[in-house]
Amino acid sequence: MKTPSTHNVTRKTRLTVAAACLCLATSFQPLFAQSAASKPLSQDEKMKWFREAKFGLFIHWGLYAVPAGTWKGQQIQGIGEWIMNRAKIPVKEYEQLAGQFNPVKFNAEEWVQMAEDAGMKYIVITSKHHDGFAMYGSKVTKYNIVDATPFKRDPLKELAAACAKHNIRFGFYYSQAQDWHEPGGAGNTWDFPPDTEKDKSGAYDQYLRTKAEPQVKELLTGYGPVCLIWFDTPRLMTPERGRRFIDIVHTLQPACLIDGRLGSAGDYRSMGDNAIPNQVIHEDWEVPATLNRTWGYKSYDNDWKTPEDLTFKLVDIVSKGGNYLLNVGPTAEGLIPQPSQDNLRAVGRWLKVNGESIYGAGTTPFGEELGTPDPTRKDKKGNPAFNAKNDWRCTTKPGKLYIHLFKWPTGSFELPPLVGANNHSPVLTKAYLLADPQKQALTTKQTGQKWSISLPAAAPDKMDSVLVLETK
Secondary structure (H helix, E strand, C coil): CCCCCCCCCCHHHHHHHHHHHHHHHHHHHHHHHHHHHCCCCCHHHHHHHHHHHCEEEEECCCHHHCCCCEECCEECCCCHHHHHHHCCCCHHHHHHHHHHCCCCCCCHHHHHHHHHHCCCCEEEEEEECCCCCECCCCCCCCCEHHHHCCCCCCHHHHHHHHHHHHCCEEEEEECCCECCCCCCCECCCCCCCCHHHHHHHCHHHHHHHHHHHHHHHHHHHCCCCCCEEEECCCCCCCHHHHHHHHHHHHHHCCCCEECCCCCCCCCCEECCCCCCCCCCCCCCEEEEEECCCCCCCCCCCCCCCCHHHHHHHHHHHHHCCCEEEEEECCCCCCCCCHHHHHHHHHHHHHHHHHHHHCCCCECCCCCHHHEEEEEEEECCCCCEEEEECCCEEEEEECCEEEEEECCCCCCEEEECCCCCHHHCCCCEEEEEECCCCCCCCCCEEEECCEEEEECCCCCCCCCCEEEEEEEC
């Protein structure tokens, strides 16, 4: 197929896209009406899908994909979406990237199909990152993908429709505090005054009321049911300012979750970037993580995490009670880098066989398999270092323990003591490999609180073989 010219979008193409968007908006009306009207009966009901999903796709996509980590011939250090900040690019220069942004190879169906193939249950995409550029057709400002680029389409509407088709939940990342394009937004101190001055002068609140808050309203009213809004870097966000965003979300879509980076309490806790806790955490939480070293696309960052590493991290996080939100950074053409796709689909193939041990699964009842603190060393925060172990993990469901064996034992697997209610050990009734469709019973031995399970000579999966223990 011949690629359309960057600057020559025909009237017919515009009319076709406009008609598609109108059809999309119409198709969302009953869904949105139901979502907006249905207030969850409880916090548990509100969090139910999140606790079941466990695995989501994060997408960082914006104008920063054009320079792809390089500015004026120089590779800029740091993560790709921060290039405007790291290179101190003036607003007027950075704006010119919009004229070059024409992702004609973007295909919402292909993106969502990849997420489905990877076994992911929700998608969160950058609607506006710190650079201030809206990746949707915002009416609040012309600085958006529909009005300012030759692309002239709203990719977020197309993604929302594809997600609805594939039964994958859809959410938005929105940078509420930092906006390097606006004089009152936080973060840009090379073009504009210091943030403290913006705060004192009222410029920051003006930015919030005239851009950030109205754009969040647009996202909650124009794209069907929104599963969550992922706010970020809460600079200058007082409780009162945070409450204004919370009220907007609760009023327009009460079932929509709020992450932990608004600056006021959200519905779940956001861990640090790529920061997996050492121990079980008994609350709702999520780890945002990268496939390589950046979030937004950098042409020369090819340090990809392997499928084995990604699978271990997913299991590790679920065994400690959390969700894994794993990021891809598409190119300026609208393509998700092939290594990202290949590695995610490899995880998806493992999940097709072993998903029962992940989706809706609970935490480990053991703990010693996670590792031990090392009081002789300190971590970056000055706390005792942690010596992590990675031989096995355990996820759970009522009456079942899922033992994830990353290093296949020779002969048998010995389980640590397991103490149940009233200090009694549960009774092991059956053991089998999850990959075995016949669920052929393995030989077991229970001595008090200790269990031993005889294993075949070869592991059924080189990444993670799952042993199922049914208990009573």
